[in-house]
Amino acid sequence: MRVRSLVVAILLVGGTLVLVLRKQDRVASELSRDTENQSKITNAPAVVIALAQPSAPEKTGSPLEKKIEELRLQSLEDFNKLLNRLRPYGKLQSTRDIYIQRRTNNAGGIKVEVEVRSENHKATFVAGPLNANGLHVNPFLQDGNLLTLFECLYDGSDTRRKPEAANEWYLSSGQWSKEEAVAESLRLAQAIGHQTNRVARHEVVAVPLTLKDPAGATVKATPFYKVDLYTDDDSRLLGVEYRMGKEPPGKVTRWFNWPPIKVR
Amino acid sequence: MTIKQGAIIGGALLLFTIHTTTAQRLAAGGVKREPVTPPAIGTFRSLTLNQPPFPFNPFPDLPVTQIKPGVYVYDDRSVDYVALRAEIAAKQAEDNAMMSAMKTMQAEDEESMGGGGMALMMGGAGLLLNIARTGDDGRRIYFDTAPGIVYTVEQSTNLTSWSVLDTIVADDTNEAFYAFGTDNRYYRVIQGSDLIQFPNFHPTVEQSCYIDIYTPVQGTARVEIYANGVTPWFIVEGGIPASGHFRVSDGLYNPNNWPNDGYYSVTNWEFRVTVTPTGLSAAAANQGIVYKKGRTRNPLHKGITVQAYGVLGQATPAVEEEVDNFMHYYFLANLQSSSQVDLTGALLNEFTEAAPKLFGATSRAQLRLLMFGSNNIPKAIDRLHYFGHGTNTSFFGIRISEARTNVFCTEPFTYIALDGCKTAQTTDMLGEYTCYWKPITRNEMIDRGLTPGFGCGWATEKDAAWLPTQGALVLKHYNFWVDFYGLDGGLTHRDLNGNGYFDKTYQDAADFAKDPSGNGVNPTVQHNDESGGFVMVGCLDCFFDL
Numbered sequence: 168m169r170v171r172s173l174v175v176a177i178l179l180v181g182g183t184l185v186l187v188l189r190k191q192d193r194v195a196s197e198l199s200r201d202t203e204n205q206s207k208i209t210n211a212p213a214v215v216i217a218l219a220q221p222s223a224p225e226k227t228g229s230p231l232e233k234k235i236e237e238l239r240l241q242s243l244e245d246f247n248k249l250l251n252r253l254r255p256y257g258k259l260q261s262t263r264d265i266y267i268q269r270r271t272n273n274a275g276g277i278k279v280e281v282e283v284r285s286e287n288h289k290a291t292f293v294a295g296p297l298n299a300n301g302l303h304v305n306p307f308l309q310d311g312n313l314l315t316l317f318e319c320l321y322d323g324s325d326t327r328r329k330p331e332a333a334n335e336w337y338l339s340s341g342q343w344s345k346e347e348a349v350a351e352s353l354r355l356a357q358a359i360g361h362q363t364n365r366v367a368r369h370e371v372v373a374v375p376l377t378l379k380d381p382a383g384a385t386v387k388a389t390p391f392y393k394v395d396l397y398t399d400d401d402s403r404l405l406g407v408e409y410r411m412g413k414e415p416p417g418k419v420t421r422w423f424n425w426p427p428i429k430v431r
Numbered sequence: 432m433t434i435k436q437g438a439i440i441g442g443a444l445l446l447f448t449i450h451t452t453t454a455q456r457l458a459a460g461g462v463k464r465e466p467v468t469p470p471a472i473g474t475f476r477s478l479t480l481n482q483p484p485f486p487f488n489p490f491p492d493l494p495v496t497q498i499k500p501g502v503y504v505y506d507d508r509s510v511d512y513v514a515l516r517a518e519i520a521a522k523q524a525e526d527n528a529m530m531s532a533m534k535t536m537q538a539e540d541e542e543s544m545g546g547g548g549m550a551l552m553m554g555g556a557g558l559l560l561n562i563a564r565t566g567d568d569g570r571r572i573y574f575d576t577a578p579g580i581v582y583t584v585e586q587s588t589n590l591t592s593w594s595v596l597d598t599i600v601a602d603d604t605n606e607a608f609y610a611f612g613t614d615n616r617y618y619r620v621i622q623g624s625d626l627i628q629f630p631n632f633h634p635t636v637e638q639s640c641y642i643d644i645y646t647p648v649q650g651t652a653r654v655e656i657y658a659n660g661v662t663p664w665f666i667v668e669g670g671i672p673a674s675g676h677f678r679v680s681d682g683l684y685n686p687n688n689w690p691n692d693g694y695y696s697v698t699n700w701e702f703r704v705t706v707t708p709t710g711l712s713a714a715a716a717n718q719g720i721v722y723k724k725g726r727t728r729n730p731l732h733k734g735i736t737v738q739a740y741g742v743l744g745q746a747t748p749a750v751e752e753e754v755d756n757f758m759h760y761y762f763l764a765n766l767q768s769s770s771q772v773d774l775t776g777a778l779l780n781e782f783t784e785a786a787p788k789l790f791g792a793t794s795r796a797q798l799r800l801l802m803f804g805s806n807n808i809p810k811a812i813d814r815l816h817y818f819g820h821g822t823n824t825s826f827f828g829i830r831i832s833e834a835r836t837n838v839f840c841t842e843p844f845t846y847i848a849l850d851g852c853k854t855a856q857t858t859d860m861l862g863e864y865t866c867y868w869k870p871i872t873r874n875e876m877i878d879r880g881l882t883p884g885f886g887c888g889w890a891t892e893k894d895a896a897w898l899p900t901q902g903a904l905v906l907k908h909y910n911f912w913v914d915f916y917g918l919d920g921g922l923t924h925r926d927l928n929g930n931g932y933f934d935k936t937y938q939d940a941a942d943f944a945k946d947p948s949g950n951g952v953n954p955t956v957q958h959n960d961e962s963g964g965f966v967m968v969g970c971l972d973c974f975f976d977l
Contacts, residue, residue, distance in 0.1 A: 266927035270918060272954055278919060282927040289926075291934075296954045308949040308957065315920065316934065324873050327932055327977065333687040374874040376686050377678075385682070391874050393972070403942050406972075423939050425920070426948040426957075 234301025241312040245430040246283040256410040256418035260285040276304040290317040313427030323420035337378040339390035339411040345371040360431030367399035565824040576601035579628035583621040600632040627719030635726035638692040639684035639880025650709040657701040697725040732769035736762040739819025740788040758786040764916035803837035814846040821851020834863035855888030855966035867969035883973040891964030907961035914944035914951040922975040938971040
């Protein structure tokens with residue numbers, strides 16, 4: 168069954184015209200197989216998430232619209248790649264929601280941002296600014312679908328969406344060294360297309376927390392490991408947050424890279 | 432680790448206000464004075480050098496003349512300072528000896544570089560006060576520290592009676608305090624014992640009443656915690672773990688509920704720690720006492736976005752209008768994270784034509800009232816974006832000392848952006864407003880029960896002016912802020928699915944503004960070189976509304 172909805176909203180924020188297109192693709196019947204809890208596949212072969220079947224382009228008139236449709240499809244594919252390569256914390260779901268936002272730019276061009284969501288994860292890709300032909304207005308800059316942010320919606324240290332998620336932190340009894348956290352970050356960065364030879368230094372912060380279990384007993388645990396990788400000009404290339412389970416390794420709960428990269 | 436029995440007193444005496452050399456004044460006065468035998472302590476000025484005086488006679492063998500009661504001049508015309516400098520340098524290189532009273536030369540060097548005053552080593556090892564002018568009649572007095580050690584800062588006007596100015600628990604390898612005014616004053620710092628240390632010290636108690644302790648002593652520890660100095664909040668006794676590190680808390684805080692786990696109605700906390708070595712009597716115990724302030728948070732944030740009007744000098748009306756437009760953009764961004772007010776405290780909305788402007792003394796008084804309150808008017812705002820001139824200790828004439836007096840940690844700002852030159856040359860001013868002097872992660876805040884706060888400014892001079900020949904602004908500076916705040920990848924970027932959460936942290940936004948890579952407000956800019964010197968403190972991995 169496929170449910171599609173289209174919501175168009177026009178917002179005027181700070182003098183910038185924002186056009187929001189909401190497309191929702193649900194292909195539940197085609198992807199009814201939910202993967203197992205991520206903690207169970209730690210040592211298993213990578214789970215292949217089936218690509219949600221793309222819908223036919225609704226607009227075929229302009230090159231820009233064709234380009235945006237290409238970006239939408241590419242985002243779906245890249246999101247699945249991320250799930251398979253980062254193997255993030257939390258249950259991997261098959262549902263995909265896609266949100267596309269276009270923003271005008273003071274100097275001309277349309278910036279396109281595509282957000283892909285499953286029930287537990289989301290990724291944000293950017294492209295442009297694009298001209299009317301669907302090409303980057305600056306031919307010297309990287310074109311195409313570029314990853315900026317991948318995150319777990321409910322399992323990271325940011326609990327705004329689900330404050331009670333913190334009640335499970337006490338279960339993070341695994342231990343991980345800072346060296347292991349950095350090594351894992353470099354491995355994952357290479358896996359999705361980073362040039363890790365640019366990394367000149369790193370910072371790791373792992374804070375042991377004195378938590379309480381449901382019975383009110385005190386439990387010492389380190390639920391989150393935060394790794395930042397920097398280039399030699401002190402720019403942060405990558406910021407990763409890992410959530411520790413009952414056993415190492417930690418699993419990605421937030422992945423922010425800037426400048427954005429093409430997912431390999 | 433070296434264990435020092437007892438306290439080290441690292442003295443340093445500082446004196447201000449020297450404008451002309453003593454020789455010049457004596458020559459001008461034309462008065463002949465007879466040599467005298469001076470006391471051991473007094474004010475001793477050089478006859479030849481334009482430098483602050485010594486509190487003792489550095490050349491006991493040279494003639495000394497009293498020019499007024501307690502003030503003496505030593506006749507150093509026979510001193511070859513160049514040779515003396517070389518001699519001292521050679522000696523230091525030879526055995527890395529303790530600095531002597533001849534540290535005078537270093538003080539000269541500091542002054543020639545724009546510093547001021549002098550610093551003297553009176554005893555102890557490795558503790559030396561340095562002083563630097565701040566550009567607004569202030570002095571920044573700083574010294575190297577060991578994290579976790581307690582330092583007591585004392586002041587005196589006569590070298591005889593000393594009063595405690597501040598007690599500092601070092602959280603870094605350097606700490607500072609400030610002096611304003613032109614009176615003569617001496618300062619000294621007493622370094623506490625390293626038998627009891629307070630690592631990762633934070634000067635407030637908010638959601639969690641705790642103290643982290645380290646001691647190299649093996650034995651037992653007793654920790655007494657007092658609330659408002661009346662009765663012990665609680666007392667804990669027990670064996671010291673082998674690592675020497677332990678935390679004492681009342682156990683009431685639940686990190687699962689951060690950042691809304693509740694607060695204490697306590698203004699002042701006192702932590703008395705006693706450690707007794709194994710097998711020794713109580714007489715051999717060591718005690719350390721530190722203090723924290725009680726901190727409360729108002730969850731209803733309110734802020735102001737202001738510019739110092741005319742900061743660009745003789746700008747054309749078109750340029751001023753352009754600055755107004757940028758300020759309006761900043762205002763709209765800040766309006767998304769908190770209510771915004773004008774200088775009278777009235778609420779503004781998105782249809783306000785321009786962000787408030789500061790003109791002279793009246794608006795300075797209004798801004799002060801909003802920021803600090805008064806005896807009968809509470810502080811109105813906890814968020815601020817300021818654009819205008821600045822120094823490392825003030826902006827728009829509002830000094831760092833006012834923040835220390837009125838805000839310091841008890842009612843901190845949750846967001847402050849000081850867009851002025853050198854406002855973050857050191858993080859002192861951002862720290863006084865936010866209570867955070869360096870970056871701290873969200874998990875560290877969760878661990879300590881602290882409320883998120885963030886501050887940013889510039890460590891360097893900024894090129895925010897306009898190009899006279901073209902009548903246009905240097906846009907890179909303003910574009911940095913647009914990208915930092917903006918929709919493309921800045922603080923106000925939100926989830927697209929309608930939940931509307933901000934999803935870029937302060938660090939993310941700074942990364943984006945620094946290297947917009949063609950995705951920022953100017954699609955031709957990959958790296959914004961105006962971003963150099965941007966300094967952030969507080970919770971860098973928090974969001975604009977948290």
